[in-house]
Amino acid sequence: MNMHGQHSRGFIADLNGAAARASASLMEEQHSDGHWCYELEADCTIPSEYILMMHFCDEIDHYRQARMARHIRRHQIEEGGWPLYHGGDVDISCTVKAYYALKLAGDNADAPQMVRARRAILSRGGAACANVFTRIALAQFRQVPWRAVPFIPVEVMLLPRWFPFHLSKVAYWSRTVMVPLFILMSLKAQACTPRGIGIPELFTVPPEEERNYFPVRSRLN
Numbered sequence: 001m002n003m004h005g006q007h008s009r010g011f012i013a014d015l016n017g018a019a020a021r022a023s024a025s026l027m028e029e030q031h032s033d034g035h036w037c038y039e040l041e042a043d044c045t046i047p048s049e050y051i052l053m054m055h056f057c058d059e060i061d062h063y064r065q066a067r068m069a070r071h072i073r074r075h076q077i078e079e080g081g082w083p084l085y086h087g088g089d090v091d092i093s094c095t096v097k098a099y100y101a102l103k104l105a106g107d108n109a110d111a112p113q114m115v116r117a118r119r120a121i122l123s124r125g126g127a128a129c130a131n132v133f134t135r136i137a138l139a140q141f142r143q144v145p146w147r148a149v150p151f152i153p154v155e156v157m158l159l160p161r162w163f164p165f166h167l168s169k170v171a172y173w174s175r176t177v178m179v180p181l182f183i184l185m186s187l188k189a190q191a192c193t194p195r196g197i198g199i200p201e202l203f204t205v206p207p208e209e210e211r212n213y214f215p216v217r218s219r220l221n
Contacts, residue, residue: 043083043084043085043091044071045084045093045097045098047068047101048098048101049097050064051065051068051105052097052100052101052104052141052191055104055141055195056140056141056191057192058194069101069107073102073113076116076117079120080095080119081094081095081121082095090120090124092120092121092124092127092129092130093130095117095121096130099117099121099199100138100141103197109201118201118202126204126205127143128144128203128204128207128210132150135148136149136184136185138199139188140184140189140190141191141193141198142190142191143207144207144210145207145208146188149213150214152181152185152186153182154183154186
């Protein structure tokens with residue numbers, strides 16, 4: 001048998017072993033009446049966005065905000081940022097939102113958790129390198145100019161069904177995100193932010209001067 005065949009057989013054996021262990025673990029956790037029950041968890045993007053939403057509307061539940069801030073701090077990993085799943089690497093977009101949420105919640109920029117998070121963000125190119133969803137939130141909070149996000153007019157919802165793009169061709173869960181964003185982006189909705197808290201320290205280039213929000217990642221020959 002050649003090396004390629006041996007490698008394939010070893011991979012299949014490892015895969016089958018992992019599947020068997022996962023199945024056995026699930027069976028051990030099944031309740032006597034046949035059901036399973038687990039805690040519904042999400043990465044720290046969700047509590048961070050909840051804090052951002054409260055400040056967007058200027059309707060802050062300080063008790064709930066304090067609890068979510070503690071949750072966010074508790075899930076910061078050794079590298080300084082926040083991952084999207086247990087054991088994952090730092091995700092810059094999640095980390096930018098978590099940092100901003102903590103700052104809105106009252107954490108000082110010089111606090112140890114903030115310094116570590118800031119280093120993680122800047123070492124990955126700064127907040128300008130966050131994904132489009134994060135930059136949309138930052139635009140609404142006046143932290144980046146609106147040119148930092150794609151222009152998607154709400155009128156796209158009126159495109160006919162025969163058009164290459166139509167909402168009916170998109171998964172329902174995507175529509176629940178896309179349609180509100182179309183409206184917010186067309187209106188260029190602005191957060192209340194009565195305290196005027198910003199995060200200029202997360203950018204390697206001042207946001208108004210940044211010219212690389214949409215870097216060319218590949219070129220056609």
